[in-house]
Amino acid sequence: MRFPSSAAFVVAAFCAWAFYPAVLAYTFAAGENATATVVRCDLNNRAPDECHGTWRTEDGETGRGEIYNLDADTAEGRTFPVRIGPLGPYANGWGRTWWLPVFWGAALLVMLGVPARVVRRRTFRTGRRTAAGLPADPGALVVSEGGTRHPDGSTHTVVRNLRKAPPGHRRLDLPGRTPRHGEWAGGMKSRFTFFETLLGADQQPLMQLEHRSEMSFEPETVLLDTSGIPRLLIRREAGSLFWVLAPDGRTLGSARPEAPATDLAVRDAEGRMVARCAERGPGECVLRIEQDAPMELRNAALVLALVRTRRRY
Structure with a gap:
């Protein structure tokens, strides 16, 4: 789930915070050297103290x-x-200045973090309530990146790289793959393919x-049988919508977030519910598949x- 406006606000807030430390760093590292004489200092009760003089x-x-960057009590x-930079003359280097960007950075984290935590908690609370109820169903599965397990904790499947x-691998390429939009893919290779095998509780391969x-392009996954033949x-598409396609290109079903927003609902081509995956926590969800769902x-x-x-797909 993406929050473009929130992300833009966070970036803008970070840039605003980073501007002042960046200017100070430039001033203390490359600012013009000068000698300043303090003529007077004003001690203000409701505003920062100020010192004025010549240099x-x-x-x-x-x-x-x-x-x-002077102590107004003793500087007069x-x-x-001093070093003269874009904002004027600064004395005493980082010794008296480091705490200011740290203070405002911490304040920024609090101001951004608390609302984000509230939004996330409200968003995920309903989904986690749903997930908490699913394990009572004997057919429910707890899913993580390493595989799946039954509600009693016993192994259902294991993922191996x-x-x-x-x-016997046969490559399947279908037309219609869509470009990535609005997603950062820094550090990713231009093309990256990797394989996994899904083993049953008896360590026998079930699928590749x-x-x-x-x-x-948006990512895709090919489901292969144990002989390497593509089956699905x-x-x-668009970051959160998935299509399930047959090897001949027919649409067999789809999956997309549904209320609550953290649930992923899987439906067949006619729109009938096949399965629902509810987020249980970071990197874990609970999957319930309808009994009459086709294999x-x-x-x-x-x-x-x-x-x-x-973590990345």
């Missing part, structure tokens, strides 16, 4: 005005080495998974739940 640079240029009448394509992630293709969509729902728990 002369190493080139002989003079100036007059406020001098920053004294002379200080494969170093290369499984024996071929995950394809690229910078330019799951393709993401191909049962497998698709399981793979979708596994994909959903991945």
